[in-house]
Amino acid sequence: xxxxxxxxxxxxxxxxxxxxxxxxxxxxxxxxxxxxxxxxxxxxxxxxxxxxxxxxxxxxxxxxxxxxxxxxxxxxxxxxxxxxxxxxxxxxxxxxxxxxxxxxxxxxxxxxxxxxxxxxxxxxxxxxxxxxxxxxxx
Ligand SMILES: [Zn+2]
Numbered sequence: 797x798x799x800x801x802x803x804x805x806x807x808x809x810x811x812x813x814x815x816x817x818x819x820x821x822x823x824x825x826x827x828x829x830x831x832x833x834x835x836x837x838x839x840x841x842x843x844x845x846x847x848x849x850x851x852x853x854x855x856x857x858x859x860x861x862x863x864x865x866x867x868x869x870x871x872x873x874x875x876x877x878x879x880x881x882x883x884x885x886x887x888x889x890x891x892x893x894x895x896x897x898x899x900x901x902x903x904x905x906x907x908x909x910x911x912x913x914x915x916x917x918x919x920x921x922x923x924x925x926x927x928x929x930x931x932x933x934x
């Protein structure tokens with residue numbers, strides 16, 4: 797079952813402002829993670845205020861616009877120790893699963909999921925384009 801780092805994130809997950817497609821995307825990724833690796837993803841970031849976003853030196857506004865969900869591999873070692881040992885290769889594999897399934901409409905320029913090291917460390921970043929629902933690849 798998909799996990800949440802804290803109750804604030806659980807509330808954000810259910811907030812009507814979150815783009816609904818993200819719930820489908822993250823649950824699909826989590827389903828894949830559980831079947832392939834027998835571990836659940838942990839949601840670590842959804843909404844960011846513009847101020848928090850600027851403090852992270854992020855040039856992207858996907859989090860302040862409720863268009864992104866992060867699942868991190870660190871920061872909750874004390875609460876969920878079994879859920880933090882994801883390797884970069886495993887995260888890349890989960891990202892590939894999502895990106896082979898769905899397309900934002902911007903091709904490789906803007907994948908639905910990426911796992912490069914950026915921002916707050918190793919995490920999966922799921923996003924949807926502004927006003928543009930992702931499409932299943934044919
Ligand atoms: Zn992110």
